[in-house]
Amino acid sequence: MTAGTSPSLSMAPAVELHDVRFAYGAGPDVVAISHLAIPRGETVFLHGPSGSGKTTLLGLLAGVLRATRGRVQILGTDLTRLSNGERDAFRARHLGYVFQQFNLIPYLSVRENILLPVRLDAARRARLQGVDPVRAADALAAELDIAQALEKPVTQLSVGQQQRVAVARSLIASPEVVICDEPTSALDSDRRERFLQLLFASCRKAGATLVFVSHDMSLQPLFSRAISLPEVNTASAVALVEN
Amino acid sequence: MGSILRLALQSLRSRAFTSLLTVASIALSVTLLVGIEHVRAGVRESFAGTIRGVDLIVGARGGTLQILLSTVFGIGAPSGAVSWETYERWSAHPAVSWTIPYALGDSHRGYRVIGTTNAFYERYRFRQDGRVTFATGAPASSETDVVIGAEVAERLRYKVGDPIVVTHGLQGGGISDHEAHPFTIVGVLNRTFTPIDRAIYVTLEGLEAMHEDFEAAPTPVTPPAIGTPSGDAPPAMPGAEAPPAMPGATPPVMPGAEPPPVMPGAQAPPTMPGAEAPPVMPGAAPPPAMPGAEPPPVVAPAASPDSVEDEDHAEHDHEPSQISAFFVGTKNRFEALQLQRELNTDFTEPLTAIIPGVSLGELWQNIASAEVGLRIVAAFAVAIGLTGMLVALYSSLDARRREMAILRAVGAGPRTIVSLLVFESALLALIGCVVGVALVYVILALGQGAIEARSGVHLTLRALGATEWKYLALVLVSGTLIGFVPALKAYRNSLSDGLAPRS
Incomplete structure (x- = not known):
């Protein structure tokens, strides 16, 4: 399946959910969303308190989890109709992902961490369109103000630097969608804002749609759009499963 | 595949000490296994060559x-x-x-x-x-x-x-x-x-x-x-x-x-x-x-x-x-x-x-039963070496859940994670084999004089025989197969953890 490459799909929204239900095993639904659409190029702030189904929703969007019902369309491709392997390949090609913290593989250098997506996936590498991967990584590092850290061992980086390395990794080879799962929670408020400015600039430059999840409402004004998860997710059992 | 192999190497290098110990345990058991075979073949050759040309x-x-x-x-x-x-x-x-x-x-x-x-x-x-x-x-x-x-x-x-x-x-x-x-x-x-x-x-x-x-x-x-x-x-x-x-x-x-x-x-x-x-x-x-x-x-x-x-x-x-x-x-x-x-x-x-050749053969048959015992000991040594590797890899898995989640996030499927761990154990076994064989030759080269002086057996440094290669292949295959045990555990972990490892 060559998802997301045909012209008819290229204008599909970045994310579109229809009547999505998800439950862990035989348990109750933790995600129940009748409709949710995120247009391309937006910076979306997805907020909700702990236990509102944020991490589960991100798992669905990234294609790590498979909806029990409904359609999860990313760039027009319904992930629920892909096999496990196809979803992994789709994620490798089209998505960037930034964790809350501990984003880096400790035994790789900073540069190698940034290069990981293009090293592991040939289709992602092809998106560089001939640009040398190392150059692309170095350019991103310069943009995110971590060029001086490229040769350092990961363990010597500050938390802020680590998160910027993670952003560089998520953005290498210009994926269409970048998902961030509370990447600023470990940063203090000054750095938080600086980090977000860099994130936005880089996403804009890469042409990526940003889906940013956080419970920190103070960040909301910085985004082009905000979605309150408790309002969208009508599942009743969410708080029981998530934390 | 190449990048996963590289990743496996880097991962092993990051745990240099554990990897070294694992390699050492495999290498020593391989040394024992191959060394015994080498010495056995050498002794047999030397034995059979005690007399020639006499009918x-x-x-x-x-x-x-x-x-x-x-x-x-x-x-x-x-x-x-x-x-x-x-x-x-x-x-x-x-x-x-x-x-x-x-x-x-x-x-x-x-x-x-x-x-x-x-x-x-x-x-x-x-x-x-x-x-x-x-x-x-x-x-x-x-x-x-x-x-x-x-x-x-x-x-x-x-x-x-x-x-x-x-x-x-x-x-x-x-x-x-x-x-x-x-x-x-x-x-x-x-x-x-x-x-x-x-x-x-x-x-x-x-x-x-x-x-x-x-x-x-x-x-x-x-x-x-x-x-x-x-x-x-x-x-x-x-x-x-x-x-x-x-x-x-x-x-x-x-x-x-x-x-x-x-x-x-x-x-x-x-x-x-x-x-x-x-x-x-x-x-x-x-x-x-x-x-x-x-x-x-x-x-x-x-x-x-x-x-x-x-x-x-x-x-x-x-x-x-x-x-x-x-x-x-x-x-x-x-x-x-x-x-x-x-x-x-x-x-x-x-x-x-x-007929000297025939009688030498008969005599060797009498001695040869001791070989079986030696081989059993060597086989157990290899089993112990490989078990050590299994323990080392398996016990590292919990600490590596975060790493697996990151790999999953950048698009690695569970299969990639399985191959990463299988590669790691295969690499450890391979390095163990290489080091083990090298050790055999080093020991033989250094100990030749002493062995000669003590036993009168002249052990020539010769290329590995078919049996030795068979043993090495066996160690490598079992080492690779053993890698599936932690790999499948990591596979299950990565399925349940997804992008949210407990860490």
């Missing part, structure tokens, strides 16, 4: 192993004696190309003294086409000449020109020294890595003369009371007082020991050691009491310049009347079997002819 070994009727051990390996006493007439008669057989007489009996400080002829230096072969060559000196030609093996020369620090004295009997310790007939070293042989290195060679005449001198010498000799009617065992044999030299008295070293079959008519009970006296002392005593003994032909007395009692010498001839065994080279190897049959059915004297 038959003929001794008095007896066990084949006893004949083989006493003549080729210098272990135990011979099965009896073969008369000089019989030896000459068979030497003249039309199928026989050459013969080497072998008369055994005395020792010098624990090393066997063997009476033989020049044919030994010319015809005897070992390993591929190893010849008996001289480091210094030349073959023994006169009856006071002696040639020593390389180990004898080295251990006893002997050189050409040194005088030596031979002890009677096979055991060292100078029960009765043949001081009356001192020898002079005329040659030192090159190292052969066979029992030749531990032997001392004299001429048949020299051996004869020695005993005659010994008889004549005033050294008190306890007259053996073991008078037996056996024609082959003169009652006055000085050897009778050295029981360890007697076949019947040292059963452990003689697998094939049989009741002395020397003279069917005049059979001595097996408990009588004297019945089978060392045959190297033929006619040592004047044989009035020996019905079957041949009177030595009276020829011109051999010159014996260093003899103390020339008068006595004059009465004796140094021509041997019997030898322990003889080696036969046939004109046509295909006739060896036929000749063996003829020899075994000799009516005038009961003989046993063995």
